[in-house]
Amino acid sequence: MKKYGLLATFVCAPVLFACSDNTSLSSPNTENEQAVASTSDSSADAAKHTDAGIASGVDYHSFANPNEIRVTHLSLDLTANFESKQLVGEVTLDVERTKPENNTLVLDTRALEIQRVSVEGESVPFEMGETDPDLGTPLTITLPSAANSVTVAYSTSPEASGVQWLTPAQTAGKKHPFLFTQAQAVHARSFIPLQDSPQVRVTYDATIKTPESLLAVMSASNDPTTERDGEYEFNMPQPIPSYLIALAIGDLEFKAMGERTGVYAEPALLESAAKEFEDTEAMLEVTEETYGPYQWDRYDLLILPPSFPFGGMENPRLSFITPTVIAGDKSLVSLIAHELAHSWSGNTVTNATWRDLWLNEGFTTYLTYRIMEMIYGHDRFKKEAVLGYQDLENDVAALEENDEILAIDLRGRNPDDVFSNIPYEKGALFLREIEHKIGRENFDAFLMQYFKDFAFKSITTDTFIAYLDDTLLKQYPDQLDANRIHTWIFEPGIPEGAPHPESDAFTKIDDTRSAWLSGDVKAADIETAQWTVHEWLYFLNNMPESLSEAQLAELDSAFSLTSTKNNEIAHSWLMIAVQNNYQPAYDRLYSYLVSIGRNKLVKPLYRELSKTPEGKAFAKRAFEEAKPGYHPLTVKANEGFVN
Numbered sequence: 289m290k291k292y293g294l295l296a297t298f299v300c301a302p303v304l305f306a307c308s309d310n311t312s313l314s315s316p317n318t319e320n321e322q323a324v325a326s327t328s329d330s331s332a333d334a335a336k337h338t339d340a341g342i343a344s345g346v347d348y349h350s351f352a353n354p355n356e357i358r359v360t361h362l363s364l365d366l367t368a369n370f371e372s373k374q375l376v377g378e379v380t381l382d383v384e385r386t387k388p389e390n391n392t393l394v395l396d397t398r399a400l401e402i403q404r405v406s407v408e409g410e411s412v413p414f415e416m417g418e419t420d421p422d423l424g425t426p427l428t429i430t431l432p433s434a435a436n437s438v439t440v441a442y443s444t445s446p447e448a449s450g451v452q453w454l455t456p457a458q459t460a461g462k463k464h465p466f467l468f469t470q471a472q473a474v475h476a477r478s479f480i481p482l483q484d485s486p487q488v489r490v491t492y493d494a495t496i497k498t499p500e501s502l503l504a505v506m507s508a509s510n511d512p513t514t515e516r517d518g519e520y521e522f523n524m525p526q527p528i529p530s531y532l533i534a535l536a537i538g539d540l541e542f543k544a545m546g547e548r549t550g551v552y553a554e555p556a557l558l559e560s561a562a563k564e565f566e567d568t569e570a571m572l573e574v575t576e577e578t579y580g581p582y583q584w585d586r587y588d589l590l591i592l593p594p595s596f597p598f599g600g601m602e603n604p605r606l607s608f609i610t611p612t613v614i615a616g617d618k619s620l621v622s623l624i625a626h627e628l629a630h631s632w633s634g635n636t637v638t639n640a641t642w643r644d645l646w647l648n649e650g651f652t653t654y655l656t657y658r659i660m661e662m663i664y665g666h667d668r669f670k671k672e673a674v675l676g677y678q679d680l681e682n683d684v685a686a687l688e689e690n691d692e693i694l695a696i697d698l699r700g701r702n703p704d705d706v707f708s709n710i711p712y713e714k715g716a717l718f719l720r721e722i723e724h725k726i727g728r729e730n731f732d733a734f735l736m737q738y739f740k741d742f743a744f745k746s747i748t749t750d751t752f753i754a755y756l757d758d759t760l761l762k763q764y765p766d767q768l769d770a771n772r773i774h775t776w777i778f779e780p781g782i783p784e785g786a787p788h789p790e791s792d793a794f795t796k797i798d799d800t801r802s803a804w805l806s807g808d809v810k811a812a813d814i815e816t817a818q819w820t821v822h823e824w825l826y827f828l829n830n831m832p833e834s835l836s837e838a839q840l841a842e843l844d845s846a847f848s849l850t851s852t853k854n855n856e857i858a859h860s861w862l863m864i865a866v867q868n869n870y871q872p873a874y875d876r877l878y879s880y881l882v883s884i885g886r887n888k889l890v891k892p893l894y895r896e897l898s899k900t901p902e903g904k905a906f907a908k909r910a911f912e913e914a915k916p917g918y919h920p921l922t923v924k925a926n927e928g929f930v931n
């Protein structure tokens with residue numbers, strides 16, 4: 289019996305799966321357990337149930353059956369049709385059976401039109417199952433026995449949830465259209481029929497046809513010197529989970545930043561992006577020194593149009609990056625450290641299910657802080673850690689207890705709807721505590737070994753716990769204990785006694801804010817010349833909820849906050865403006881909402897606006913104007929606030 293109590297109370301074999309309370313999802317992937325990497329203590333990866341009946345390692349967000357027959361390689365041949373907003377072509381999937389008689393292949397799809405399924409040119413039978421609004425539609429193919437590859441001819445829907453088609457007007461250059469995909473968490477299936485589960489790793493190659501003047505790039509080998517001729521070849525030789533398959537097409541140019549790093553962007557942004565992110569090569573080097581070799585050959589960035597719904601996405605070899613972090617002063621480059629860090633935590637060692645997302649995001653957030661400290665020093669690190677901790681505190685105050693648990697129960701839920709700081713900041717704080725308890729050098733050595741031991745594997749929370757059990761808990765029995773680890777992973781909130789980041793620089797900001805609030809100091813007399821973005825965010829984010837019109841006007845006139853060019857400072861200021869109905873900022877608020885699609889920046893504003901009838905009417909006007917330019921995910925995340 290394991291030490292961690294409830295977690296291992298009983299083991300339920302896949303055939304007995306009916307014993308779990310398998311919520312609304314019609315037919316989740318119930319037999320993935322063997323697919324997941326195991327430690328020396330392999331029992332950790334059996335279909336283990338917690339008291340809540342969740343089976344560890346079961347992907348509740350895929351219909352696929354990789355434990356019967358598993359896709360190992362994809363060969364894509366697609367044409368981007370910008371008139372019809374469709375990707376049209378075919379994918380050939382190589383498969384491996386776990387038993388020779390397993391001839392039924394189940395793939396995930398969403399809103400795909402399947403034209404034909406064939407094996408060596410001969411059509412084979414297939415069937416589309418019932419559609420689930422969150423998961424899409426299973427595609428069941430009956431393969432001839434012994435067939436080890438199958439070709440699906442298909443086209444995507446113009447509304448595909450994982451693809452955004454932009455008109456020239458929605459780009460920086462205004463002349464050419466643009467396309468990008470965003471597969472995480474469950475959207476690869478909207479542009480490729482595949483086994484869309486993070487525990488299925490595939491290699492891939494692709495031929496992508498585009499209008500002649502445009503360049504295609506993918507999460508694969510990209511040749512910066514390739515001729516622009518409308519046909520591009522790619523190869524990804526390392527096995528990756530489906531959520532890391534990515535494509536973008538546009539008027540893109542490349543500029544090298546270092547030996548292994550460079551940036552792709554529209555011409556108008558290329559120079560400023562390369563300057564802003566010039567420390568990427570140094571980040572890559574310090575991360576390798578600390579956590580082991582970079583496994584992916586090149587590391588390039590792709591700067592997307594402002595409708596990109598995330599800050600960044602760690603697509604291997606080519607992180608996708610929002611342009612909203614090009615601030616001119618490198619103040620927001622922790623985003624780059626974050627996406628780069630995913631090359632270790634996430635892309636090399638991958639979460640096996642979306643319940644285990646904290647293994648990707650918590651480890652990555654921890655690594656991000658470490659990289660930022662190595663490149664920009666201790667003071668900046670401390671400020672960023674305090675800001676991250678405050679984000680966590682705010683979420684803990686706002687979320688339901690179940691959503692504050694690292695190993696979150698996502699059964700019957702769409703992972704898109706459960707996005708929060710918990711897997712990020714709580715996960716990172718947990719690792720920080722271990723670091724403090726056993727010492728930094730020892731923890732670094734542990735992480736380096738962890739990335740090595742699980743390289744190119746997808747693992748569950750339980751595998752990680754068993755690994756800790758085998759390693760650190762044995763090595764440091766006086767410093768660590770299993771109950772504490774269980775609390776961090778399975779209990780809500782921030783455990784008592786957790787590390788509490790502090791920054792001297794911010795203590796001064798607290799004093800300044802208090803002095804201004806009490807009327808002892810005029811805003812115009814505050815010495816802000818040395819403030820970085822972090823001071824501004826801390827100053828603004830910790831204002832009392834209600835400020836007078838006169839106070840707001842005083843801040844605005846002293847610091848020109850309404851016209852700040854920094855998108856994060858603008859966000860904090862606009863939140864204050866909405867909370868206090870400060871009308872002079874509303875023109876900026878409107879243009880902010882219609883020009884930026886990054887959900888983290890716009891969603892809190894829509895939520896806040898929706899709290900009053902006038903606010904909601906304003907939000908509705910902005911949303912309606914912005915909607916044609918928003919990504920499908922941003923539309924979905926915000927439409928509830930305006931309707």
Ligand code: BES
Binds near residue numbers: 601626
């Ligand atoms: N992989 C995530 C984005 C993601 C997570 C997409 C879950 C879909 C589902 C990416 O690495 C990320 O964390 N982006 C953050 C960056 C920030 C924490 C620095 C973002 O976009 O805000």
Ligand code: ZN
Binds near residue numbers: 652
């Ligand atoms: Zn991330």
